[in-house]
Amino acid sequence: MAELLDTPRRVRTARSLRNRRSYLVTSGLAVVAGALFVVTMMVGSFAVSAPDVIASVLHLRDNPSVDFIVRDLRLPTAVAGLAVGVALGISGTLFQRLLGNPLASPDFVGISSGASFFAVSAIVVLDASSTVISGSALVGALLSAFLIYLLAWRDGITGYRFILIGIGVSQLMLSLIGYIVSHASIYEAREAMTWLVGTVGQAGSGELRTLLVALAVLVPVVLVLERPLRALELGDDTAKALGARVELSRLGLLAASIVLVGFAVAVAGPIMFVALIAGPIAQRLVGRGAGGIVAAGCVGAIITLGADLVSHQLLPADLPTGVITGLIGAPYLIWLLVTVNKEGRGG
Numbered sequence: 001m002a003e004l005l006d007t008p009r010r011v012r013t014a015r016s017l018r019n020r021r022s023y024l025v026t027s028g029l030a031v032v033a034g035a036l037f038v039v040t041m042m043v044g045s046f047a048v049s050a051p052d053v054i055a056s057v058l059h060l061r062d063n064p065s066v067d068f069i070v071r072d073l074r075l076p077t078a079v080a081g082l083a084v085g086v087a088l089g090i091s092g093t094l095f096q097r098l099l100g101n102p103l104a105s106p107d108f109v110g111i112s113s114g115a116s117f118f119a120v121s122a123i124v125v126l127d128a129s130s131t132v133i134s135g136s137a138l139v140g141a142l143l144s145a146f147l148i149y150l151l152a153w154r155d156g157i158t159g160y161r162f163i164l165i166g167i168g169v170s171q172l173m174l175s176l177i178g179y180i181v182s183h184a185s186i187y188e189a190r191e192a193m194t195w196l197v198g199t200v201g202q203a204g205s206g207e208l209r210t211l212l213v214a215l216a217v218l219v220p221v222v223l224v225l226e227r228p229l230r231a232l233e234l235g236d237d238t239a240k241a242l243g244a245r246v247e248l249s250r251l252g253l254l255a256a257s258i259v260l261v262g263f264a265v266a267v268a269g270p271i272m273f274v275a276l277i278a279g280p281i282a283q284r285l286v287g288r289g290a291g292g293i294v295a296a297g298c299v300g301a302i303i304t305l306g307a308d309l310v311s312h313q314l315l316p317a318d319l320p321t322g323v324i325t326g327l328i329g330a331p332y333l334i335w336l337l338v339t340v341n342k343e344g345r346g347g
Contacts, residue, residue, distance in 0.1 A: 088304070090293055092278050110169035116173065120192045149162075214260065223294070271304065274300050
């Protein structure tokens with residue numbers, strides 16, 4: 001009897017410890033992401049100290065030469081890396097938790113490839129400006145997601161069917177991209193392939209500002225919907241029994257995730273594997289059942305900013321950011337496929 005009476009106290013203690021761990025880990029990840037954000041503006045052909053970077057960004061003092069280097073040259077790239085990483089990290093973990101599959105990622109279910117197809121079409125067919133290219137990428141992500149959702153709908157959405165149809169749509173888009181690039185001029189093909197690899201700092205201020213607004217609007221929405229998300233992870237029947245509006249919640253979370261991917265791809269191109277690996281890393285750090293959406297965004301920012309630093313500062317020649325994330329993500333994907341196959345998960 002005493003053990004039964006003691007159970008609620010143990011549950012409260014465990015929940016308190018879990019929340020404390022989640023808060024501490026998320027705070028630590030945010031500090032690391034902030035440090036990388038500052039370091040991105042410190043290094044280069046002209047080194048700037050951390051206090052000078054912070055003073056310039058916050059307009060604490062005027063130094064024309066430092067302000068030009070920090071605010072005009074380096075700040076847009078640093079903000080793009082931070083914002084794109086956060087968007088991809090949050091989007092990836094939402095996909096994985098909604099579809100109940102560690103392989104679920106915008107990279108593989110047709111969202112990113114749809115954005116890439118429309119963007120490459122704008123480059124090759126329309127010879128468009130960066131603004132039109134970014135807008136085309138967003139439209140492509142939204143239309144691809146709508147097509148996948150429409151084809152996967154059978155009195156509801158299941159993760160297995162959504163992923164399979166998404167992979168099919170992705171392959172279709174990649175085939176169309178190959179066809180367009182093969183019929184382009186050398187200059188257009190080079191520009192398209194550079195965009196397809198993905199790199200931060202290639203979009204204009206308008207596209208970057210739009211992504212920041214989207215993050216400011218959608219991140220609070222996602223955090224509000226985190227409770228229904230936890231219910232959905234228990235299965236549709238259990239979620240309904242708990243009072244969750246299953247399809248409405250799922251549609252809202254998917255829509256937020258897709259819009260974040262679309263804006264991120266519009267700014268930096270399809271930077272691969274960030275959305276795939278950010279969520280699982282955050283989940284391991286904060287622990288299961290502790291949410292981890294904000295932590296996943298911080299991990300995504302760390303990966304993106306770190307990869308951009310490596311690609312531009314630690315290698316003999318500059319490389320697109322997506323090359324470094326690919327080198328990180330490909331071994332992880334192989335390990336994940338082997339692990340999922342052994343455990344019999346993922347459908």
